[in-house]
Amino acid sequence: MSAATVAKRLDVTPRYVRLLVEETGRSFSEHLLERRLGCATVMLLNPAKKYRRIAGIALDCGFGDLSYFNRAVRRRYGTTPSETRESAWKD
Structure with a gap:
Protein backbone atom coordinates (compact mmCIF):
# COMPACT_ATOMS: atom_id res chain seq x y z
CA MET A 1 0.00 0.00 0.00
CA SER A 2 1.22 3.44 -0.82
CA ALA A 3 0.05 7.03 -0.72
CA ALA A 4 -0.62 6.72 -4.45
CA THR A 5 -2.92 3.72 -3.90
CA VAL A 6 -4.86 5.53 -1.19
CA ALA A 7 -5.04 8.68 -3.30
CA LYS A 8 -6.42 6.78 -6.26
CA ARG A 9 -9.16 5.22 -4.12
CA LEU A 10 -10.08 8.62 -2.69
CA ASP A 11 -9.73 10.41 -6.05
CA VAL A 12 -7.17 12.89 -4.70
CA THR A 13 -3.45 13.38 -5.32
CA PRO A 14 -0.78 11.39 -3.48
CA ARG A 15 0.68 14.69 -2.24
CA TYR A 16 -2.65 15.60 -0.64
CA VAL A 17 -2.76 12.24 1.16
CA ARG A 18 0.77 12.77 2.48
CA LEU A 19 -0.10 16.29 3.64
CA LEU A 20 -3.18 15.05 5.51
CA VAL A 21 -1.19 12.36 7.29
CA GLU A 22 1.74 14.67 8.06
CA GLU A 23 -0.63 16.89 10.04
CA THR A 24 -0.53 14.12 12.64
CA GLY A 25 3.23 14.63 12.98
CA ARG A 26 4.08 11.37 11.22
CA SER A 27 4.84 10.45 7.64
CA PHE A 28 2.56 8.23 5.57
CA SER A 29 4.92 5.28 6.00
CA GLU A 30 5.11 5.77 9.79
CA HIS A 31 1.32 5.89 10.00
CA LEU A 32 1.01 2.76 7.84
CA ALA A 48 -9.11 -17.48 18.24
CA LYS A 49 -5.74 -16.95 16.49
CA LYS A 50 -3.68 -18.70 19.18
CA TYR A 51 -2.45 -21.41 16.82
CA ARG A 52 -2.10 -19.22 13.73
CA ARG A 53 1.47 -19.00 12.48
CA ILE A 54 3.18 -15.67 13.19
CA ALA A 55 4.33 -15.49 9.56
CA GLY A 56 0.69 -15.74 8.46
CA ILE A 57 -0.32 -12.95 10.83
CA ALA A 58 2.50 -10.78 9.49
CA LEU A 59 1.37 -11.37 5.91
CA ASP A 60 -2.28 -10.71 6.77
CA CYS A 61 -1.30 -7.34 8.25
CA GLY A 62 0.69 -6.26 5.20
CA PHE A 63 4.24 -7.28 6.09
CA GLY A 64 5.94 -9.02 3.19
CA ASP A 65 9.18 -9.69 5.06
CA LEU A 66 9.08 -11.68 8.30
CA SER A 67 12.48 -10.36 9.46
CA TYR A 68 11.31 -6.78 9.03
CA PHE A 69 8.11 -7.60 10.92
CA ASN A 70 10.10 -9.06 13.83
CA ARG A 71 12.40 -6.01 13.96
CA ALA A 72 9.47 -3.58 13.76
CA VAL A 73 7.63 -5.32 16.63
CA ARG A 74 10.79 -5.41 18.74
CA ARG A 75 11.48 -1.71 18.11
CA ARG A 76 7.91 -0.65 18.85
CA TYR A 77 7.04 -2.92 21.81
CA GLY A 78 10.39 -4.12 23.12
CA THR A 79 9.41 -7.77 22.67
CA THR A 80 9.30 -10.27 19.85
CA PRO A 81 6.00 -11.33 18.28
CA SER A 82 6.29 -14.68 20.07
CA GLU A 83 6.82 -12.96 23.43
CA THR A 84 3.87 -10.67 22.74
CA ARG A 85 1.67 -13.70 22.08
CA GLU A 86 2.96 -15.60 25.13
CA SER A 87 2.28 -12.63 27.42
CA ALA A 88 -1.44 -13.04 26.75
CA TRP A 89 -1.44 -16.62 28.03
CA LYS A 90 0.68 -16.28 31.20
CA ASP A 91 -2.27 -15.97 33.61
Missing part, protein backbone atom coordinates in the same frame (compact mmCIF):
# COMPACT_ATOMS: atom_id res chain seq x y z
CA LEU A 33 3.57 0.89 9.95
CA GLU A 34 1.69 1.83 13.13
CA ARG A 35 -1.59 0.55 11.66
CA ARG A 36 0.03 -2.70 10.55
CA LEU A 37 1.63 -3.24 13.96
CA GLY A 38 -1.71 -2.58 15.63
CA CYS A 39 -3.38 -5.14 13.38
CA ALA A 40 -0.68 -7.71 14.19
CA THR A 41 -0.91 -7.09 17.93
CA VAL A 42 -4.67 -7.62 17.93
CA MET A 43 -4.23 -10.87 16.04
CA LEU A 44 -1.36 -12.07 18.25
CA LEU A 45 -3.46 -11.52 21.37
CA ASN A 46 -6.68 -12.96 19.94
CA PRO A 47 -7.50 -16.36 21.51
